[in-house]
Amino acid sequence: MTTVEEQLFMTEKEELISGSEAVAIACALADVDVITAYPIRPYDTVMQYVSQLKANGAFDCDFIVAESEHSQFEIVKHASSVGARTFCGSSGVGWFYAFEAIAVTAGLRLPVVAMVGNRALDDPGAFGVEHNDALAVRDLGWMLYWVATAQEALDMALMAWRIAEDSRAFLPMALSCDGSFLTHSQAIVNVPTQEQVNKFLPSYDRGRLQLHPDNPITVAPQVNEDWLMEIRRQSNEAMTRTPGVIKEVYEEFKQVFGRGDPSPFIEEYMMDDDPDIVLMGMGTLALPVRVAIRRMREQGKKVGFVRLKFFRPFATEEVQQALGGAKAVAVVDRDYSFGSPSFGGVLFNEVRAALYPLEKRPHVVNFIAGLGGREVRVRDVEDMVEITQKAIDTGKIEQECNWIGVRE
Amino acid sequence: MSTVAVEVVYRGIFQKTLARNIVRSIVFAARKEGKYGTAFGRYGDSPERNGIPAKQFAIVADDAEELEENLAVYEAQEVDVTINVDDTMCKGIESWAWYGLQPINALTKPGGTLIVTSRQDVDSLIEDIHQKDQPYNISTVTSIPSFSGLWVYKDDHTDVRILGALAKVCPQLVSLESMIEAIQDQGWDDLKVRSAERTYDRTTTRPVEPGEGNQEEPFSFDLPGWTTMEEGIVIRGIEQGGGFRGGEEGYQPVRSSVFKKYSTRSMRPIVNFDTCIKCTLCWLQCPDTCFDVTPDGLYDANLESCCGCGVCEAVCPVADCVTMINEAEFNDNNSQYEMWQKDKDDYTQWMTSLIDKQKQVDRTHGFHHVGGYAEQIAEVAED
Numbered sequence: 001m002t003t004v005e006e007q008l009f010m011t012e013k014e015e016l017i018s019g020s021e022a023v024a025i026a027c028a029l030a031d032v033d034v035i036t037a038y039p040i041r042p043y044d045t046v047m048q049y050v051s052q053l054k055a056n057g058a059f060d061c062d063f064i065v066a067e068s069e070h071s072q073f074e075i076v077k078h079a080s081s082v083g084a085r086t087f088c089g090s091s092g093v094g095w096f097y098a099f100e101a102i103a104v105t106a107g108l109r110l111p112v113v114a115m116v117g118n119r120a121l122d123d124p125g126a127f128g129v130e131h132n133d134a135l136a137v138r139d140l141g142w143m144l145y146w147v148a149t150a151q152e153a154l155d156m157a158l159m160a161w162r163i164a165e166d167s168r169a170f171l172p173m174a175l176s177c178d179g180s181f182l183t184h185s186q187a188i189v190n191v192p193t194q195e196q197v198n199k200f201l202p203s204y205d206r207g208r209l210q211l212h213p214d215n216p217i218t219v220a221p222q223v224n225e226d227w228l229m230e231i232r233r234q235s236n237e238a239m240t241r242t243p244g245v246i247k248e249v250y251e252e253f254k255q256v257f258g259r260g261d262p263s264p265f266i267e268e269y270m271m272d273d274d275p276d277i278v279l280m281g282m283g284t285l286a287l288p289v290r291v292a293i294r295r296m297r298e299q300g301k302k303v304g305f306v307r308l309k310f311f312r313p314f315a316t317e318e319v320q321q322a323l324g325g326a327k328a329v330a331v332v333d334r335d336y337s338f339g340s341p342s343f344g345g346v347l348f349n350e351v352r353a354a355l356y357p358l359e360k361r362p363h364v365v366n367f368i369a370g371l372g373g374r375e376v377r378v379r380d381v382e383d384m385v386e387i388t389q390k391a392i393d394t395g396k397i398e399q400e401c402n403w404i405g406v407r408e
Numbered sequence: 409m410s411t412v413a414v415e416v417v418y419r420g421i422f423q424k425t426l427a428r429n430i431v432r433s434i435v436f437a438a439r440k441e442g443k444y445g446t447a448f449g450r451y452g453d454s455p456e457r458n459g460i461p462a463k464q465f466a467i468v469a470d471d472a473e474e475l476e477e478n479l480a481v482y483e484a485q486e487v488d489v490t491i492n493v494d495d496t497m498c499k500g501i502e503s504w505a506w507y508g509l510q511p512i513n514a515l516t517k518p519g520g521t522l523i524v525t526s527r528q529d530v531d532s533l534i535e536d537i538h539q540k541d542q543p544y545n546i547s548t549v550t551s552i553p554s555f556s557g558l559w560v561y562k563d564d565h566t567d568v569r570i571l572g573a574l575a576k577v578c579p580q581l582v583s584l585e586s587m588i589e590a591i592q593d594q595g596w597d598d599l600k601v602r603s604a605e606r607t608y609d610r611t612t613t614r615p616v617e618p619g620e621g622n623q624e625e626p627f628s629f630d631l632p633g634w635t636t637m638e639e640g641i642v643i644r645g646i647e648q649g650g651g652f653r654g655g656e657e658g659y660q661p662v663r664s665s666v667f668k669k670y671s672t673r674s675m676r677p678i679v680n681f682d683t684c685i686k687c688t689l690c691w692l693q694c695p696d697t698c699f700d701v702t703p704d705g706l707y708d709a710n711l712e713s714c715c716g717c718g719v720c721e722a723v724c725p726v727a728d729c730v731t732m733i734n735e736a737e738f739n740d741n742n743s744q745y746e747m748w749q750k751d752k753d754d755y756t757q758w759m760t761s762l763i764d765k766q767k768q769v770d771r772t773h774g775f776h777h778v779g780g781y782a783e784q785i786a787e788v789a790e791d
Contacts, residue, residue: 109640170640209640216645217638224452224505230634231641237634 008058009194017189019153019182023115023175024049026157028059029197033084036064036072040094041127042179043117050087069094073101073112080110081211081219085161085204088112091179092119095133105172106141107231108220109238111164111204112172113157118283118334119179120372128373129178131282131335135311135346141235143173143242144311146282148267150187153177155253155260158192158201162249165204168241176311178334180373181284192257200256242313265315266322267307270297274325275304277388278362280351281332282308285369285376289332292381303385308347316354323355328363330388332381334370342366344401363391369404380405411469411478412581413487414574415515417501418464419494419674420456422555422773426493427464429567434466434574437582437590443468444475450483452505459716459773460672461501468581489578490516491570494553494772495526496674496735498536500626508628509670511538518542521577521613525551525566528736530614535739539621545613549573553674555772565603568596572607584608629666653743657703663713669696670741673716674772675732677709678759681748683729690720690730700745708745718774732774733762 009029017025023046027035037047047065054063062079066072069090076086090098095116105112116134120126134144143164147153156175164173177183211219223231243265250264261267267286270293271278279289286307296303306322308315323329331352333345341349348366355361367384370376383404391397414434418427427449435445445468453462465484469475478484492498492512500509513522519542524533526548534546554566568591575584582590588601638644652658677690684706691699691707698714699707709720716735724730748755775781 107641209638209642216648218643218645220641221643223641226452226505226507226631230632230637233634234637234639238639 009191009197012193012196013191015189015191016186017150018045018184018186019147019150019177020045020115020117020184021049021186022150022154022189023157023177024053025191026154027061027087028053029192029194030085030158030161030201031059032061032087032161034062034064034076034079034086036066036075036086036088038066038069038072038090038094040069040091040119041117042119042183043089043091043094043115045117045183046089046115069098070101073098073105073114076112077101077105077108077110080105080112081108081206081209083204083206083210083212085165086112087114089115089117091117092133093122096121096136099136102137102142103140104220106137107235109141109170109209109235110172111161111170113160113164114172114174115157116174116176117179117183118176126372128180128371129283129334130371130373131176131333131346134174134176135335137174138312138346141171141239142312143169143171144176145173145309146176146307146311147178147182148284148286148307150182150185150189151259153182154189154191155257158197159249159253161204162201163242163245166245166249167205167207169238169245170206170209171235171238171242176283178284181287190259196256200253239313243315246310246313263315263318265308265310265318267309268322269293269305269307271304271306271322273302275302276327276392277301277303277330277385278323278326278328279303279305279330279332279381279384280308280323280347281305281334282311282347283334285332285334288376288378289381292378292385295378296382296385301385311347311350314350314354319351319354320358323351323362324358324360326362327392328365328388329355330365330367330384332367332369332376332384334376336368336371342400344368348401363388363397364400365391365397366401367404368401374405377405410580411467411474412489412578413468413478413484414466414489414491414578414581415484415487416464416466416491416493417497417512418462419497419553419555420453420460420462420504421458421558423493423553424456424462424558425556425561426554426567427462430491430570431464431466433567433571433587433590433594434468434581436593437571437586438468440586440589441582443470443582444472445469446475446479450503453503457504459674460504461497462503484515486517487515488517488520488581489574490520490522491574492522492524493566493570494674495524495528495533496553497671498524498533499622499735500538500671502668502671507631508666509626509668511540511626513537513540513544516540516544519544521545521547523547523549523570523573523577525549525553525570526736527552534616534621536736537616537621538626539619539623540616541618543618544616545577546616547573547577547611547613549607549611552770553772565600568600568604569607572604573611575604576608576611577613627668627670652700652703655703658705659701660710661697661700663697663710668712669715670712673714674735675716675718675774676711676714676735676738677718677720677730678733678762679707679709679744680726680729680731680756680759681706681745682752682756683726685726685729687725689723689725693719693723695719702745706745708743710743711741722775722778722780728763731763731766732771732776733766734769734771737762737765
């Protein structure tokens with residue numbers, strides 16, 4: 001007799017689902033052991049779908065609704081240390097409220113997979129997307145991935161456990177999903193079979209680091225200055241190993257599931273003819289940018305787009321190769337970093353730093369756009385390209401950081 | 409250009425205020441002579457643990473720039489004077505972070521001075537102190553260790569007496585006059601000034617020759633590197649099991665080979681095996697699992713893991729069966745049970761003399777038995 005679970009994912013099929021639903025289905029397919037939840041929009045859509053799937057018998061897990069985000073992340077941290085596959089997530093200031101637990105999860109090398117439903121930070125209370133919530137953990141040892149489509153959300157979630165739980169990494173991974181554009185809009189998604197997933201995703205084995213009565217260990221003691229640097233150095237080494245793990249896992253995913261880009265780190269659009277101007281951004285921003293590029297190409301403008309998928313680990317060489325040939329790069333930030341170099345965005349400064357070692361450096365112009373879920377329109381993208389073209393024509397960047405689509 | 413560095417080695421919490429008074433007064437006194445100084449505690453010792461050896465430093469230089477040169481090294485690598493305010497630490501010190509055993513004179517410069525508060529004679533102190541390749545001097549301030557708490561300070565003049573001795577052994581630091589001015593500036597009374605002066609007058613030093621002292625290699629171990637330590641901030645547990653010192657009978661827990669507790673204690677328990685009723689309380693209550701169960705069901709304190717808290721003594725229901733004795737009375741960490749087995753009469757005589765002697769002196773901390781605190785409070789109230 002087949003179980004409900006087997007019936008549900010027996011055949012590959014298309015579903016009309018949101019990014020959040022796609023992640024919830026990935027949780028079921030990955031047979032996650034412990035899932036914690038605490039509602040905050042837009043992440044809460046995931047917990048709704050997860051609890052529905054569990055209630056319907058699609059899979060079994062400990063589904064714990066915690067009393068706060070902090071506890072939510074503490075619970076999965078501990079569950080992960082005893083060898084449970086885990087999932088949780090949050091949004092905006094909820095993610096910040098869990099910050100202590102988020103920091104130690106990376107410090108302890110625990111492969112928790114989380115979804116961040118990107119949301120503007122309070123105050124003012126706002127539900128729309130900004131990337132500052134997830135970006136805040138960029139220095140802590142979390143792998144950070146920015147998702148653009150519901151299909152990618154499902155696929156990347158499956159890969160996330162495989163990558164994070166690889167003993168060479170043992171680092172947590174967050175899937176950043178733009179609030180509303182991804183979490184709340186439905187698209188056609190190919191849902192794989194349980195058999196395919198079982199073939200791809202082995203169970204989580206924490207090995208000698210597993211907290212268990214048969215394996216007596218102390219985890220996370222108090223240390224002094226004579227230990228800490230070695231611990232950080234070790235975490236850095238683990239992060240240095242992740243690009244290799246990611247490439248390996250990505251290739252295998254493509255083999256088993258038959259889809260995927262050439263690179264797990266960046267997605268290149270209309271880049272074959274080495275365009276003069278390359279736009280760069282993360283997440284669902286890709287949609288209006290691609291449309292704008294098609295229009296501009298029709299007008300004969302050589303413009304391309306590079307979507308950065310993994311923000312951490314940052315694929316320095318791939319970014320250098322993709323952008324190094326351009327005359328100018330326009331970095332679109334759906335975030336801000338008040339007081340940073342050139343008073344620009346986070347991605348802008350990272351990209352500019354990555355390009356600095358190149359002998360021939362392109363101009364790098366920054367655009368802050370789409371904050372709080374404001375739409376980035378095709379016209380906005382055309383404006384960005386126009387400003388960037390001016391830098392090429394005059395050989396000088398008039399203003400490094402430009403706010404686009406903002407009322408004066 | 410001359411910079412003078414002084415370290416105060418003290419028992420955490422119990423002597424924190426004492427150490428602070430000393431290093432701050434040094435800087436105040438130096439200021440009287442137009443010099444610049446800084447006073448600080450070793451950050452790694454904080455938060456301090458009761459009785460665990462800790463350090464504070466005073467560094468004094470002729471001008472601010474010279475001081476800065478010396479502060480580029482946060483923890484002094486060499487000091488002109490080491491002040492040890494509990495003579496049991498002459499056996500060496502281990503901070504709570506466990507770096508191994510550091511000789512008390514490890515930082516004392518060639519030709520520098522070690523000042524110890526003690527009632528022992530200098531020769532018996534030198535027996536405990538690890539030998540050095542270079543000559544240095546030793547000086548004692550006759551006193552029992554001055555212990556108090558974090559929020560209370562026992563003003564028994566130990567601070568000013570040490571300051572007086574310091575002015576004598578290290579005149580290049582500050583003069584006695586400046587030291588007295590600094591004492592007065594802090595609002596301390598004339599009696600304290602007189603204590604400083606009197607100690608200054610009485611202080612003498614005795615040179616310690618190269619090679620003189622304890623010949624043992626101080627216990628040390630290598631810290632692992634990032635490639636050799638476990639990942640995930642994991643420390644592996646120790647395989648358990650094993651009989652008494654490798655034998656079948658009795659029980660000895662297996663202990664960490666690196667986390668020793670030699671010098672964290674200022675007292676140690678001594679056990680009367682003849683009167684022990686095998687009630688298990690000491691073994692059960694010891695917070696450090698320091699008791700080994702002997703083949704005949706007695707309890708032998710393992711002195712590599714005893715931190716000297718005195719809980720065993722407090723819970724023991726038999727009079728004088730477990731007694732805390734001043735650590736200064738001992739020169740080794742040998743098993744008392746094995747001594748007792750070898751010659752019971754000898755052991756009893758030795759033990760009895762130590763217990764009798766202990767009864768004559770004030771203990772530094774803790775209470776002899778449950779209820780001891782309440783009794784002492786009542787006594788104080790009567791005075």
